[in-house]
Amino acid sequence: DGGITQSPKYLFRKEGQNVTLSCEQNLNHDAMYWYRQDPGQGLRLIYYSQIVNDFQKGDIAEGYSVSREKKESFPLTVTSAQKNPTAFYLCASSPQRSYNSPLHFGNGTRLTVT
Amino acid sequence: AQTVTQSQPEMSVQEAETVTLSCTYDTSESDYYLFWYKQPPSRQMILVIRQEAYKQQNATENRFSVNFQKAAKSFSLKISDSQLGDAAMYFCAYRSGNSGTYKYIFGTGTRLKVLA
Numbered sequence: 001d002g003g004i005t006q007s008p009k010y011l012f013r014k015e016g017q018n019v020t021l022s023c024e025q026n027l028n029h030d031a032m033y034w035y036r037q038d039p040g041q042g043l044r045l046i047y048y049s050q051i052v053n054d055f056q057k058g059d060i061a062e063g064y065s066v067s068r069e070k071k072e073s074f075p076l077t078v079t080s081a082q083k084n085p086t087a088f089y090l091c092a093s094s095p096q097r098s099y100n101s102p103l104h105f106g107n108g109t110r111l112t113v114t
Numbered sequence: 115a116q117t118v119t120q121s122q123p124e125m126s127v128q129e130a131e132t133v134t135l136s137c138t139y140d141t142s143e144s145d146y147y148l149f150w151y152k153q154p155p156s157r158q159m160i161l162v163i164r165q166e167a168y169k170q171q172n173a174t175e176n177r178f179s180v181n182f183q184k185a186a187k188s189f190s191l192k193i194s195d196s197q198l199g200d201a202a203m204y205f206c207a208y209r210s211g212n213s214g215t216y217k218y219i220f221g222t223g224t225r226l227k228v229l230a
Contacts (some may be wrong), residue, residue, distance in 0.1 A: 033218070041222060042223050085173075087195065103149075103207075103218055107156075107157070
């Protein structure tokens with residue numbers, strides 16, 4: 001079955017360390033997204049990518065970096081510059097040309113930095 | 115920039131009753147798409163219903179329906195015959211219909227409790 005795989009489900013890191021969250025999709029979707037979810041703040045867009053080797057900053061990109069070397073993969077790196085990295089991170093994808101297509105989500109990664 | 119507002123942080127409904135979750139949005143565009151997502155305790159995001167702005171008819175999916183008021187920029191979700199499994203966070207989302215725009219903008223969510 002097609003879908004989006006995020007790994008790992010839980011991630012623990014020490015403050016000052018960079019950490020990379022994995023996101024892989026086999027839906028053949030062009031666009032991929034990273035959202036951060038905090039209590040009471042909904043989903044906030046970190047980065048998104050419409051095609052391979054291209055990506056755009058979302059509303060809260062500071063302290064994060066991404067790459068899109070393959071259509072199927074869109075990893076997110078949380079750097080030590082991110083002041084409050086502890087959060088729930090959701091990866092999503094959508095077909096680029098179908099405007100009414102909803103986002104398809106992965107199961108998320110819970111990152112805890114201490 | 116577009117914004118989505120969900121003014122009800124939490125709602126409660128008795129099992130088998132009907133509840134309406136509100137969502138308003140701000141945009142200067144005429145072509146866009148609106149979505150409601152459900153996030154149960156598993157935290158998996160599940161599409162509940164979608165609405166194209168150019169369609170006047172309100173979307174329905176079984177027990178879920180929307181009241182789309184384009185002039186008022188309102189997109190409320192009505193859940194009929196509420197079930198215990200409906201308990202979740204509900205998020206309203208907006209996507210522009212403009213070519214080249216791929217952002218989905220979410221509200222802050224409404225937590226729905228279903229009382230037995």
